[in-house]
Amino acid sequence: MIPRVWASIDRGALRHNMQRMRAIAPDSRVLAVIKADGYGHGAEAVAHALRDTRSTSDRRPRADWEADAFAVACLEEALALRAARVHAPLVVLEGVLSLEEARLGLREHLQFVIHDEWQLSLLEQLPRGARADIWLKLDSGMHRLGFHLSALPKALARVQARPDWRLHGFMTHLASADDDTASALAQAERFDAALGDTPGLRSIANSAGMLADDSLHRDWVRPGLMLYGISPRADRSAADIGLVPAMTLCTRVLSVRDCAEGDRIGYGGAYICPRDQCIATLAVGYADGFQRALGDTGSVLLRGVEVPVVGRVSMDMTAVDVSAVPDVAVGDVATLWGKGLPAEHQAAAAGTIPYELCCGLTRRVRKNYDPPANAAVSV
Ligand SMILES: Cc1ncc(COP(=O)(O)O)c(C=O)c1O
Structure with missing residues (x-):
């Protein structure tokens, strides 16, 4: 049957854009955001397009995936990827919504981004010895999700009381990196001040943040839009950034x-x-x-x-x-x-x-x- 409307997805472009993002943030790991069905491109296909074909002599421990990890919004999206044999590290950005989800997350080796006390309470109901993989999200100024900065010590104490859990690190999300670099840097400053020298990886930048300032790159960048070859900034075209529409x-x-x-x-x-x-x-x-x-x-x-x-x-x-x-x-x-x-x-x-x-x-x-x-x- 001849399709009326079709979306041609160029997997080579996805791989090219991934390389471009590695060049933009060479010292960071890449958490490729493929929520919302890979921004409409097909999450499973996007993940599989990013299977690593390079030699294992590369210094990054990427197993056989071109991205270091993938991010989705919710458990349902993560389970669909696991069912499609995407065995790469998977991060659930909205975290866990119920004890049942926490159990499923454990079984599927998912990493949950924990953004509120109530989510910690859910995880605390897991039996001792259950290895929950988590990130803590801090609200550095977007006021959408994340622990209030002043609530960090208490949250951290609760996490530290569970040595069976694995705390990967800390993330925050930028509100206006596409057109207000100063506000992005101010968010990063608040994030840094709250964390001080607390051990753990740091992640701040989405696509716009990656372009706004190199200091935002940290341990992990979290690009979505640029992976698909689209510019996150009104003042720079995708071609200017070296991206190809997927x-x-x-x-x-x-x-x-x-x-x-x-x-x-x-x-x-x-x-x-x-x-x-x-x-x-x-x-x-x-x-x-x-x-x-x-x-x-x-x-x-x-x-x-x-x-x-x-x-x-x-x-x-x-x-x-x-x-x-x-x-x-x-x-x-x-x-x-x-x-x-x-x-x-x-x-x-x-x-x-x-x-x-x-x-x-x-x-x-x-x-x-x-x-x-x-x-x-x-x-
Ligand atoms: C927490 C988080 N990180 C990263 C991203 C990726 O953002 P972008 O597609 O602008 O790169 C999103 C997307 O909404 C997000 O919610």
Whole structure:
């Protein structure tokens, strides 16, 4: 069956981006963030794309995974990866939600990020001798998750009372590293002051933090977005950073028609042709994850030309003005974002962020791994 909408996932790009991140933070280990189904790229496939093919003489103890560890949001995501034979170290960023989860976590050798007293209380219900693998998360200023800095000594005392547990280290999350380096550095300073010389590894930087300042790299960096070849900063393109988009989302032209000046296009007739125009209807809509907010603001790439979306995006279809592409034909492939049309640009047009676009793809979108992006599809 010919797919209507497909996301071509370039595994080579994932590996390239991983190398690029290693070059950006050469002295840090990489906790590759593959939550939310690998930001829509397919978490299991992303993890398997990052199996280490290099020689074992490399100094980092990476077993056979290109990332030093992977991070997911919750237990369910971690279990899905284990079921898919991802045996790499796995970190659950939101930690443990119940005693049952704690038990499952032990069985699957998961590392939990513990961010609150109630999570410590859950772990304390595990029998003595159970080796819980944990990180402690500190709230250095984002005020989302994490122990208040003043609560650290008490939390640490509770952890130290359980010598059977393994405390990997401490993490905090940056609120504004993409556009406010000073605030990121201030968070790091508070984190450092609270921890002093407490032994344990440190992790601060997400993708934006990795670019903001080298001092934020510490023992572990935690990039998500850059792994997928997307820039976390408005002032630097992915290409500037040396990243390659891993996902290229495509659809096909379903219909082409000549419209006259004054014709109204789509639902509500919201777009009125200001002149005679050639309009193509694409087989993609908000039910695929091509957001309705892209109506009249987004663009797509057709035969190498960027053309504007006109009128409202419907559930399954989207109109574009192809007057500048005279040879456009039914069956032509349109790139919605990815190679040639960065997701960052499309997200800005929709008034959102590329994270939301990639995570928002629906089950209707077929994922193809490693085919040439924009491969011609005939109808
Ligand atoms: C705790 C934590 N660390 C790292 C990341 C990765 O962030 P990014 O995708 O911006 O690199 C996230 C993503 O939301 C996160 O929640």
